[in-house]
Amino acid sequence: xxxxxxxxxxxxxxxxxxxxxxxxxxxxxxxxxxxxxxxxxxxxxxxxxxxxxxxxxxxxxxxxxxxxxxxxxxxxxxxxxxxxxxxxxxxxxxxxxxxxxxxxxxxxxxxxxx
Numbered sequence: 845x846x847x848x849x850x851x852x853x854x855x856x857x858x859x860x861x862x863x864x865x866x867x868x869x870x871x872x873x874x875x876x877x878x879x880x881x882x883x884x885x886x887x888x889x890x891x892x893x894x895x896x897x898x899x900x901x902x903x904x905x906x907x908x909x910x911x912x913x914x915x916x917x918x919x920x921x922x923x924x925x926x927x928x929x930x931x932x933x934x935x936x937x938x939x940x941x942x943x944x945x946x947x948x949x950x951x952x953x954x955x956x957x958x
Contacts, residue, residue: 846875858934865910865932869894873912873930880914890916890927909933 852870857863873892881888895911910932918925931946938946 846878848874861908861910861932861934861937864934868930868932869912877914886919887916887927890914892930895929908937 848870852866854867854871858867869892877890877892880890892912892914895913896906912930912932913926914928914930915924915926917923
């Protein structure tokens with residue numbers, strides 16, 4: 845059973861992307877982390893964490909999107925590894941063309957994966 849972190853809240857009003865990101869992190873990504881740990885025991889050292897600290901301060905997407913990565917120590921390569929990225933965006937921001945472009949993207953900047 846999943847118990848959200850102390851202080852986790854369901855925002856009563858969603859005004860900015862941070863409200864959406866907090867909800868997704870606490871109520872979707874952390875429970876998913878528990879599921880991954882139970883079905884893939886080799887990944888128990890992997891966690892979701894924000895990559896917002898790595899983004900440049902003048903990044904134009906900072907007010908529109910948050911990025912989380914599923915990362916940990918890869919025992920096979922004996923190095924830090926990112927296996928997955930989760931992008932969180934407020935639903936009122938993404939237009940149909942943006943959605944199509946996002947889904948068709950074949951790669952992302954390498955700094956997000958390191």
